[in-house]
Amino acid sequence: MRKTYLIFSLLLFASIMQAQEQIRVWKEGESKRFTTSEIQFSEDGTTFSVADSTYDCATIDSITIVHTVTVTFDGDTAYVDLGHAANVTDTIKGAHVNIVSTNTKSELEFVLQGESTHGSLTYDGPLKCKFYLNGLNLTSDEGAAINIQCGKRVDLILKEGSENFLVDAPNGEQKGALYCKGHLEVSGGGSLTVSGNSKHAIATKEYMQIKKSTGSITVNKAVSDGMHIGQYFLMEGGTLNIDGQGGEGIQVETMTIITEDNDTIPNPEKEDNGLMFIRGGQLNITAAAPTSKAIKAPTDLTISGGTLEIAASGPGTKGISVSGNMLVNQDDNTTFITVRATGGLYEDENEDESYCYGLKIKGNLTVTAGRLQVSNKNYGSKGGKVGGTCVKSPEASVSVSGLTWQTQ
Numbered sequence: 155m156r157k158t159y160l161i162f163s164l165l166l167f168a169s170i171m172q173a174q175e176q177i178r179v180w181k182e183g184e185s186k187r188f189t190t191s192e193i194q195f196s197e198d199g200t201t202f203s204v205a206d207s208t209y210d211c212a213t214i215d216s217i218t219i220v221h222t223v224t225v226t227f228d229g230d231t232a233y234v235d236l237g238h239a240a241n242v243t244d245t246i247k248g249a250h251v252n253i254v255s256t257n258t259k260s261e262l263e264f265v266l267q268g269e270s271t272h273g274s275l276t277y278d279g280p281l282k283c284k285f286y287l288n289g290l291n292l293t294s295d296e297g298a299a300i301n302i303q304c305g306k307r308v309d310l311i312l313k314e315g316s317e318n319f320l321v322d323a324p325n326g327e328q329k330g331a332l333y334c335k336g337h338l339e340v341s342g343g344g345s346l347t348v349s350g351n352s353k354h355a356i357a358t359k360e361y362m363q364i365k366k367s368t369g370s371i372t373v374n375k376a377v378s379d380g381m382h383i384g385q386y387f388l389m390e391g392g393t394l395n396i397d398g399q400g401g402e403g404i405q406v407e408t409m410t411i412i413t414e415d416n417d418t419i420p421n422p423e424k425e426d427n428g429l430m431f432i433r434g435g436q437l438n439i440t441a442a443a444p445t446s447k448a449i450k451a452p453t454d455l456t457i458s459g460g461t462l463e464i465a466a467s468g469p470g471t472k473g474i475s476v477s478g479n480m481l482v483n484q485d486d487n488t489t490f491i492t493v494r495a496t497g498g499l500y501e502d503e504n505e506d507e508s509y510c511y512g513l514k515i516k517g518n519l520t521v522t523a524g525r526l527q528v529s530n531k532n533y534g535s536k537g538g539k540v541g542g543t544c545v546k547s548p549e550a551s552v553s554v555s556g557l558t559w560q561t562q
Contacts, residue, residue, distance in 0.1 A: 176220035178261065179209060187220065219260045225251055225275060227268035227292060242279075249273030250296060257281065266290045266300075278303040282336075287346065288313045293321040298328040305336040305359070312344030312369055321349045330357030330382065337385075340392075341365040350376035355399070360409070361385040361426070366434065368392030379405045380439070386426040389460065390486075391435040396448075403439035403448040406430050428453035428478075433486040438463045444500050445470040445508055453478040454517070457524075459487025466493070466535075470500025470508035473528070479517035479542070482524050482550070489524030499534025510535040513554060518542035522562065525551040 178185040188204045195202045201210050221239035225232060232251050234244040241257040249270040255262055258280055266275060267288040274294040277283075283304060292299045299320040302308055312318060322331035331350045338358045340346075348355040348371070355376040356362075362383045364371065370393040373380035380396035381387070381404045396403040408428035409421045420427050430451045437460060439448040448464045448471070449455070455476045466473040473493040474480070482489060497510035512528035513519070519540045530537045537555030546552045547562045 176222070176263075178218045178220060179204065179207075180215040180218065181209070181213065182215070185218075220263060221257075221260050222263045222265065223253065224265045225253075225267070227251075227266075227270040227273045227290070229270055230272075232268070232270065232273055250276075250294075252276045253278075255279030255281070266292075272296075274299055274301065276301040276303065280304075280306070282306040282308065284309040284311060286311045286313055286342075287316060287318040287344065289316045290318045290320070292319065294323045294331075296323055297326045298322050298333050299331045300333070301328065302334045302336070302338075304334075307337045307339060308334050310334075310338060310340045310342075312340070312342035312346055314343040314369075316344035318344060318346045319348075320346070322351050324351040326352040328352055330354040332356045334358045334362075335360075337361050337363075339363040339365060340371065341367045343367060343369040345370045345372070347372045347374060349374055350378070350380075350399075353377055354379045354382040354401075356380070357382040357384075359384040360424075361388065363388045364390060364392050364394065364435065366391035368435070370395070372396075373403075374398050376400060379403070381405070383407065385409050385424055386429045386431070388426075388431045388433070389435050389437065390433045393436040394438070396439045397442075399446070400443045402446055402450045403441055404430075405447070405450045406452055408452045430455045432457045432460050432462065434459040436461045436463075440465040440467055441471040441473065441497075442468040443471070444468050447472040447475040449474045449476075451476045451478065451480075454480070456481045456483075457489055457491060458483050458485040459489055461489075462491045462493075464491070464493040464512075466495045466497050466510050466512060468497045468500075469510065469534070471495075471497040471510050472514045473512045474514070475511075476513075476515045476517065480513075480515050480519050482519075482521040482526055484523040491524070491526045493528040495528065495530040495535045495537065496532050497535060498532045507534075511539055512536070513538035513540070515539070516541040518545070519557070520545045520562075521550040521552050522547040523549050526554065527551075528554040530555060 192204045224235040232249045242255045245252045263284040269291040271293045272295040355373040372395040376399035378401040380399040383406045411421045441448040464473040493512040495512035500508040
């Protein structure tokens with residue numbers, strides 16, 4: 155019965171779907187993606203070949219359709235092509251698009267393109283999904299530019315060679331110009347520039363990952379943080395530029411739960427909760443707003459590759475601020491970290507003073523490989539302050555004033 159059903163499903167897909175339609179063939183929990191035009195059946199119909207793979211109909215788990223929804227912004231209006239997607243509805247008001255999916259079986263992908271100075275996209279659905287930015291220039295006058303209310307994994311793909319811009323409305327209640335309720339994973343060789351006029355530029359409720367294939371992401375303005383991440387931050391490649399923010403450059407939170415005793419504790423079920431990982435790419439951040447931090451980690455920060463150029467240029471600012479431990483090595487890529495602390499002393503109306511630090515770490519600082527160079531200039535600017543121990547390997551190149559080192 156199962157084999158007959160799968161053969162029927164494949165024949166149905168091949169006969170009714172257009173050549174550009176996609177399917178996923180699932181086997182033992184893993185899947186591969188193909189276009190329906192690639193399917194070739196055996197004479198008896200018990201097996202089928204697609205691309206370089208051959209499947210026995212009796213042994214595969216299931217077949218799911220990948221539906222593509224295209225949203226094109228055009229000045230005062232927007233156009234939505236739902237394709238063959240079932241249980242997906244759209245509402246358009248001017249150039250503000252709201253898409254809701256109740257589809258619990260088929261994977262959705264979105265292509266966002268075009269330009270509007272008063273448009274936005276809001277999406278809500280139960281399954282993981284993908285958003286391709288294909289030359290999108292979107293400024294919202296009613297909240298976030300892109301608001302993804304999906305609590306699952308969301309892939310944000312910057313199409314190769316594309317330039318994309320997102321700006322949100324001022325004085326709004328949105329958390330970011332680009333907001334994702336779930337996990338945001340960024341890839342693709344294009345570029346994305348984001349401006350946050352109400353709060354953060356980019357905000358996620360859970361983790362954010364910048365993959366190796368990513369082109370460039372630029373935050374050129376944020377009323378609060380450039381990036382505000384709810385669970386953990388992972389950067390594996392690409393170029394990330396953050397400047398013009400009123401708060402932190404990158405801030406990671408720790409997801410919490412409330413116990414039966416009404417205590418608030420870190421959620422033990424959330425993977426890598428509160429951690430930051432930098433494993434490659436180019437990271438350029440300037441902290442200019444008084445007492446802000448370029449990088450703020452609530453627990454531990456591990457830098458195992460990449461080039462970091464950090465400037466703490468405002469009064470009382472911190473280049474890298476870590477509430478736990480900081481580890482530097484070259485386990486993933488070559489590591490070069492340069493921090494310049496020039497902001498000087500900050501004094502508030504109560505005459506409380508705050509120094510500018512290149513590094514401020516509450517726990518331990520360990521450098522086993524790579525280069526860590528921290529410079530400080532101007533009165534009230536200091537190199538580093540570490541609450542725990544400072545350990546370095548002879549293979550590492552380290553220069554930070556104000557620290558006493560142990561050799562590993």
